[in-house]
Structures are given as structure tokens and as C-alpha cells.
Amino acid sequence: MRALVAEDQALLRVGLVRILEISGIRVTAAVQTAAELEEALTDEQLDIAIVDVRLPPTFTTEGLAAVVHARTVRPGLPVLVLSQFVEPLYARELLAAGRGAVGYLLKDRVVDIDGFVAAVHQVAGGGTVLDPEVVAGLVSARPLHRLTERERQVLTLMAEGRSNTAIAARLFVTEKAVDKHINNIFIKLDLPPTADDNRRVLAVVAWLNA
Incomplete structure (x- = not known):
């Protein structure tokens, strides 16, 4: 499996790469800015993108916006959003296509490495993984x-x-x-x-x- 990691915090980015590689997942790119992410998403061999919502330069919704756009170019591209924030508007847009291969997890609630790796495999395989708080935001919307x-x-x-x-x-x-x-x-x-x-x-x- 070929994975892309987009995370601006260096320690977390390195940690994610090591977790994935130890689990037998090849990380083809580990980026920290929206521009780098957009370029990395053009890799047609990519099996999954693991992306933070807020990336430089503005730290708003660059990461999520980039993968939403990427899925219009490559429908069904597996995307696992890993963030500190719930962004209902973009989360709904990411899920709206109805093709699956989508995950949205909150960083401070991911405490089980095995569970995280299982979520990566589930999303890469076309499944859907949503944090309960994200679901609550969608339902209450x-x-x-x-x-x-x-x-x-x-x-x-x-x-x-x-x-x-x-x-x-x-x-x-x-x-x-x-x-x-x-x-x-x-x-x-x-x-x-x-x-x-x-x-x-x-x-x-x-x-x-x-």
C-alpha cells in the first residue's frame, strides 16, 4: 500500500510515517504545506492520503479542501482526515459523493495504534471510518x-x-x-x-x- 501523509507538525508527521512503515505501509510522501500536498496528490499510484485539515500557509481548511478537490479529479481516492478540528461543511462535501473510501478521525481521540492502522486499511479498502464526534456534528447539522x-x-x-x-x-x-x-x-x-x-x-x- 502506498500512502501520503500531510501534517505540519514535524513530530507528529514523523511519528505517523514510522507507525505506517512499521505496519508495512509504504509512505511515498510526507508533506507539511498545502502546495506540497496538492502536488503529492497527483500521484496516480497513491492508495490513500492521510491529511490534516489545517495546513500552511493560512492554517484554515487547506488540507481538507485539497483532498475534496482531488476526489473530483480522481473519484474514490481513499482519504483519511486526521485533525484536531471538526469541519462539518468540508466533511459533508467529502462524504457527499457516496463512493466510500473516506475517514475522519480526531487526533486527540486516536489512542490505539492498532485501531488507527486498521482504520487506514479500512478506508484504503473502500470503507468509511468516522469519529463519533464528527458523526454527531453531521447528524445535528x-x-x-x-x-x-x-x-x-x-x-x-x-x-x-x-x-x-x-x-x-x-x-x-x-x-x-x-x-x-x-x-x-x-x-x-x-x-x-x-x-x-x-x-x-x-x-x-x-x-x-x-
């Missing part, structure tokens, strides 16, 4: 008055990529109850039900971006 409180809880866990079994365990209910809630969610949000976890996450996120 538009009113879900048609859903009950329990259905909103299930929707949030669905958007995190959790299976029905995992949702049932988290909410201390049966899988049959989860199935019922999900069916109600699809009906109320005019979304066709599907057994594919990744596709249903993308469907929910696409609705949130509609």
Missing part, C-alpha cells in the same frame, strides 16, 4: 424531527459504520429491535433499505448532505 430519540441514536451508530450486532450491544437491545428501528429510519428518511453496512452509511450521510 439538520433537523431529524421525523425520528424518535432511539432512532436518532441508531442512526448515529449506523453512520459510525457499526453493524446491527454492534448497535444492539451498545444500546442493550436485541438485534430484532435494531432491525425494526433501522427499517423505520429508512422509511422516514425515504432511504431504500440495504444489508450492506458501508452502503447504508453512505446512504445516510448522503441524505444528511441533501
Whole structure:
């Protein structure tokens, strides 16, 4: 696997490169500015881009904007955003295409190296990995008055990529109850039900971006 790392903090950038390389992932570029990132994203052999939201020169949303643009040029380019900040507007835009291969994790909540590497592989393989706080920001970004409180809880866990079994365990209910809630969610949000976890996450996120 070929990975790109874009991070302006030197210690964190070096740390990410070492973690990835120890895990058998080849880092083809480790950059620290938006201009360097834009150039590195032109690598057609790139398997995943791991990018901070805020990069020089303005430290606003250069990193996220660069990968959003890159995915218009190369649809489905796997991108894992690793940041201290939640940027709902760009996060929704990144997810809106509905192609998967997207992750958004908050730096201060990534405490498990194995979990981080697993997230890299999941995104590179076309999956979706979202931090619960990012999901909460997306869900709360538009009113879900048609859903009950329990259905909103299930929707949030669905958007995190959790299976029905995992949702049932988290909410201390049966899988049959989860199935019922999900069916109600699809009906109320005019979304066709599907057994594919990744596709249903993308469907929910696409609705949130509609």
C-alpha cells in the first residue's frame, strides 16, 4: 500500500510515517504545506492520503479542501482526515459523493495504534471510518424531527459504520429491535433499505448532505 501523509507538525508527521512503515505501509510522501500536498496528490499510484485539515500557509481548511478537490479529479481516492478540528461543511462535501473510501478521525481521540492502522486499511479498502464526534456534528447539522430519540441514536451508530450486532450491544437491545428501528429510519428518511453496512452509511450521510 502506498500512502501520503500531510501534517505540519514535524513530530507528529514523523511519528505517523514510522507507525505506517512499521505496519508495512509504504509512505511515498510526507508533506507539511498545502502546495506540497496538492502536488503529492497527483500521484496516480497513491492508495490513500492521510491529511490534516489545517495546513500552511493560512492554517484554515487547506488540507481538507485539497483532498475534496482531488476526489473530483480522481473519484474514490481513499482519504483519511486526521485533525484536531471538526469541519462539518468540508466533511459533508467529502462524504457527499457516496463512493466510500473516506475517514475522519480526531487526533486527540486516536489512542490505539492498532485501531488507527486498521482504520487506514479500512478506508484504503473502500470503507468509511468516522469519529463519533464528527458523526454527531453531521447528524445535528439538520433537523431529524421525523425520528424518535432511539432512532436518532441508531442512526448515529449506523453512520459510525457499526453493524446491527454492534448497535444492539451498545444500546442493550436485541438485534430484532435494531432491525425494526433501522427499517423505520429508512422509511422516514425515504432511504431504500440495504444489508450492506458501508452502503447504508453512505446512504445516510448522503441524505444528511441533501
